[in-house]
Amino acid sequence: GGSAKAGKMPEGEKTRQCKQEEEQQQKEEEREGLIEFYGSYQELFQFFCSNTTIHGAIRLVCSKKNKMKTAFWSVLFFLTFGLMYWQFGILYREYFSYPVNLNLNLNSDRLTFPAVTLCTLNPYRYSAIRKKLDELDQITHQTLLDLYDYNMSLARSDWSTLSTQKRSSRSLLHHVQRHPLRRQKRDNLVNLPENSPSVDKNDWKIGFVLCSENNKDCFHQAYSSGVDAVREWYSFHYINILAQMPDAKALDESDFENFIYACRFNEATCDKANYTHFHHPLYGNCYTFNDNSSSLWTSSLPGINNGLSLVVRTEQNDFIPLLSTVTGARVMVHDQNEPAFMDDGGFNVRPGIETSISMRKEMTVRLGGSYSDCTEDGSDVPVQNLYSSRYTEQVCIRSCFQLNMVERCGCAYYFYPLPAGAEYCDYTKHVAWGYCYYKLLAEFKADVLGCFHKCRKPCKMTEYQLSAGYSRWPSAVSEDWVFYMLSQQNKYNITSKRNGVAKVNIFFEEWNYKTNGESPAFTVVTLLSQLGNQWSLWFGSSVLSVMELAELILDFIAITFILALRWFRSRQQLSPPGPPPNSHDNSAFQDEAPGLSPPHHFTVKAVVTMLPSYNSLEPRGLSRDGDTGHE
DSSP states (O other): HHHHEEEETOOOHHHHHHHHHHHHHHHHHHHHTTTOOOOHHHHHHHHHHHOOOSSSTHHHHHHTTTTHHHHHHHHHHHHHHHHHHHHHHHHHHHHTOEEEEEEEEEEEEEEOOEEEEESSSSOOOOOTTTHHHHHHHHHHHHHHHHHHOOOOOOOOOOGGHHHHHHHHHHHHHHHHSSSSSEEETTTTTEEOOOOOOOOTTOOOOOEEEOOOOTTSEEEEEEEEEEEHHHHHHHHHHHHHHHOSOOGGGOOOOOOOOHEEEEETTEEEOOOOOGGEEETTTTTEHHHHEEETTTSSSSSSSSSSSEEEEEEOOOOOOOOOTTTOOOOOOEEEOOOSSOOOHHHHHHHEOOTTTTEEEEEEEEEEOOOTSSSOOBSSSSSSHHHHHHHHSSHHHHHHHHHHHHEEEHHHHHHTTTTTTOOOTTTTTTTTTOOOOOHHHHHHHHHHHHHSSEEEEEEOSEEEEEEEEEEEEEEEETTTTHHHHHHHHHHHHHEEEEESSSSSSEEEEEEEEEEEEEEEEESSSSSSHHHHHHHHHHHHHOOOOOHHEEEEEEEHHHHHHHHHHHHHHHHHHHHHHHHHHOOOTTTOOOHHHHHOOOTOOOOOOOOOOOOOOOOOOHHHHGGGGGHHHHHHHHH
């Protein structure tokens, strides 16, 4: 009887009730499939704007009924975002530029006294090369006579041996004639005839020509000053004479007692254990004090009485006037285990003058890595260190030039250390090395060789700031007894009291020394702090607000993935099923029974409806018999 009553319900009401139940069931399934996510992008965006702690985001939702306000706040919100990320870009650019802060520290402590190198400024006529130097002087005498009508007085007075020396010096004369001094005018080099008049000689430039081995290309080395031209030309031949010596020790003729008359440090007398000796081609005998790392001097007090005091001889005897045109001494202050480059950091001491040099120590410590291109020990610099010392920028630059010299010219320059397996340049063996050297020197100065880019500054370096004061020494009232004592003690034969001696005092000006250090100006902590400041300025939020934004992005990605997966599955359900993979070709059977057709696939959808309760059936007043009769 109940089933009969249920079938009595109107068909439209049954369909509507079924649809409602299907929609309710579908919503429940969707809610179960999107746990912790949202059903649409709009729902996600509304929830975020309504609950986030980012200022201004809620205005995008609460004013949605007013389109003008919604558009205004949307533009303002995204404009603020753009400005904030523009500031972020500036901060990141500054961070990755690796700026540094300069830290200045003043330290007070007992100071290690630096090394001091003193040279005689007097290229000595060493016995091993004395004859060749005399021959070069005679050739230069004849050259000056031809060019300037100047009769130079040579140190050698025995002119009767000139012819025999010329016969024995044919090789030297040949090479000198191959590189002669010439007169230059209007960019044209011409040889000056011996009987050329002396008129208008000031209009000419003087120089010499260096040609390649096959004489196809020549390098014109010209000077506006005749003094510079003669010195450079003489120095070129002088270096060739030095390079011909098979053993450099033959030039090691120290004459310490005849150059340094007195040496005191901290009121104590110096001895031979406190200095080392080396020979410089242009500056003569050089002596380096306090270069022994095993027993270094230390200054307990600043002041002139607590430093190094030297009395040196400045009178030139048996010197080379065409190579050295100054008198006095040359001094340089440098750190231990660093070579003394007298051309760069040295200065001359005047004869007859007491020179007091006060020092201030200054240390520089640079940050390496990404903050600068400095090097710790030079091991990462692509230049071999040819000096037996620690790495410095000047050591690297000179080593770079010498290595290029050996590679390009086939020999080494005499002023710099000799690389392994190479030999010094000598025009008896390397005819065109002068041409190659001057061409290479021009490329070096123009940085074509790249030495100035390859050689980087050291991360740690020590420098000494010097200031000098001068006074006459000895004074007019004391010079008699001073020179008398020097002549008695050092057997010094005084010929020129004014230019005979000089005194040098080197001392620390103060105990304090300055340290220039670097520290990172923009660390990770500073970057995060600046980013937080910008975020708070534009949106008034905190780190948790950033996490909310990150959560929004993750939810957006998850919803996109789920919706794409549902769309892909729905497309698979709507597409017709294909034949089974193991199906066979039944065309033969279809030909035999054309009347047979494949079975049709259909879907049966069953709708189950809940029966009404008995209480709902009683008011109708329907009986079982009435229903049966109606049926």
